[in-house]
Amino acid sequence: MDTKRRQPIGIELVKKGILTENQIQTALDYQKVHPKEKLGDIIHNLKLCNDFQLLNAIGDIFNEKTMFLTKADVKIPMEEYISLDVLRKNNAVLFDIEEGRAKVCFADTANSRAIETVRLLLLNRGLVMDRYITFKSNIEEVLNSFSGKVMDNISEGTDITSMVDSIIKTGMDRRASDIHFEPMEDKLRIRYRIDGQLFDVAEISKDKQTQIIGRLKAISNMHQEKQESQDR
Secondary structure: OOOOOOOHHHHHHHHHOOOOOOHHHHHHHHHHHHOOOOOHHHHHOEEEEEEEHHHHHHOOOOOEEEOOOHHHHOOOOHHOOOOOOHHHHEEEEEEEEEEEEEEEOOOOOOHHHHHHHHHHHHHHHOOOEEEEEOOOOHHHHHHHHHOHHHHHOOOOOOOOOHHHHHHHHHHHOOOOOEEEEEEEOOOEEEEEEOOOOOEEEEEEEEHHHHHHHHHHHHHHHHHHHHHHHHHH
């Protein structure tokens, strides 16, 4: 993002004729109540102007390439290169690869940690990253169209064996290197480690903790017995 700009984005948008001063004030008043939201996302969510004109203006102000994404714009199987969980955590969509260059759209190109995380993961696969910018809700909409949450595959009403098996299978499908079953005061938290990052994926009621731990111990013992029989 271009840190050399001298004026706030609101003034820049007024100068470009995208918004009026009253519309910018409406967005700023909203931002006072929701300080974590970016002004561009607020303007988009409040539908204060044309989305494409707004996005192009933001790209011009910050000297960034822009892309208003749809599911059809995703030309490659994202998860073959980087997990959807990592993309979701970093508010990014990998939507195309051409001649060794990976096209990635971010919700916030000022988030250097997110940019670097995705860049390095792609570099490990021999890909150079080209970055684009879009609205946060646009990123979320596209990612949500490709996957659901882990809890969608886990039913509190199912038997313990099926529940544990589902958690493990889903972790394997998501390329988790570790699965954490973390007892807490009022629940059992399930987390996956994917590409070095931990993700909260499910919470199980506390009364099932003992049974789940018992099932995990049984699986561990079966694995140990299998290994010992193979070593003989």
